Amino acid sequence: MTDTQEEAKNKAGDEATRDTEVLRIAIQGERGSNSHMAALEMLGTIDIVPCSVSAEVVAAVVQGRVDAAVLPIENSLHGSVAEHYDLLMEQPVRIERESLLRIRHNLIAAPGVMLDDIKVVLSHPVALSQCRRYLSALTATRKARATPFYDTAGSVKHVMAERLRDTAGIAPELAAEEYGAEILVRGIEDHVQNYTRFHLVRRATDARDPALPPPDKMSVAFAVEHRPGTLVKALQALADAGVDLTQIESRPVPGKPWEYVFYVDLRIADAAMADRAIAALLPHCGMVKELGRYKAA
Template identity: 35%
Template structure:
């Protein structure tokens, strides 16, 4: 039976490219493009999809807050990751004059990643955010908007028949996005694993240090730590932490149990 992989659509998004990269060497699969990150999660929880792909963080603009919030709120498991080099292209409709462009359409992350270019070449142009780069391309084409340009992938331009003006960022610029693969089960250890946690520490001096000290004392390499507002009280945060190793590794399992004794909230996101 084919594995169904849901992703932030429509066709032509970078998340679609990540889905292709994830499943390239795997068994038969089918792809399910969806309009929002929330729909991707719902498709997994309701069994419409076996896996879901969402962007988590970018090397230029940092984390995708919506994805972090989903990980806090929903009972899904991180089952893998894909890191893609991102190259944005600027497109217009056939017959449009780039000198008359007044709007730039794209996903908020893409607009932020390319803002220095946009400020230099399109000062005063209005930025129009969309749920994805592919949705931005589809919207401009559907609206026949000759005064709009789109930041999107090369594949997106090909799909929607747009005219490329240029690649926005030089190839030597570091612009990578980490996508996470979400599912309902944690895969077995591979020997090159990463485990993700969410936790809160309450209020008081040294509480975060006490948690981090557990990992340090165990010789566990932390690859990411970030705070996100808990959205209950101003100044209260949820911490997102990545470390090297698998939850089935004795040292990771032991550290998890030790941390659980020290915090009011701990959620294992997966390995």
């Protein structure tokens, strides 16, 4: 084999390795959580990196310890995740994709445990609040008490690690698979129409995946001067640029009482429209940051 053939073979091998590399994806919470499920739906085979808090998730992206992160941004029942808006604004990251996940809560316990054995139900406070009717009935009929825990999937992990026979967790089906537990009751949420919107977040400097479909949505953060009418003028400028405003969220500016950063989601027809929207905001705003262009879920 000649040197040229050897180089070509090595190059092909390197490219094949890159093609089969498994992405490292950070999430807040434990394996088996809804964020884990959303990441799997978006990306397929991945290496999940659990993090205890959301700031740690984004830091892992910025520092290059993971390829990307999956973060919930909005729930159809409980609204927006304010902390995640702040992190998107403060850190050098961008939104590359979004997805919608139907949230299903299940009562999960160790194998062999019966419903009559359950005296304590653990889960994240949001999950507990989304299962109020079922938990009220469980309390009335079996005297079981609901207790807040740091994570949905983490509650199942705890039940299994501690070998608890009188305790169940409320978590996604994936948590039962992940920790070898069993589902006692499926779908205990109060509302069937319970969805969470997730963002796939990458470093701002990373190239966009060329395999992704063309963007038709954009997220932007901006701050207006603290004067009457400035927000109206900014929003009118967006309307004049031809974009469709689908969401607006406000967050207070730390250290500046009664001043706000506004987060908007815009539907765009093409890159030119997105550029016009940014240009339209600039004369009316003290700060404008584009958070990402991506395909709407």
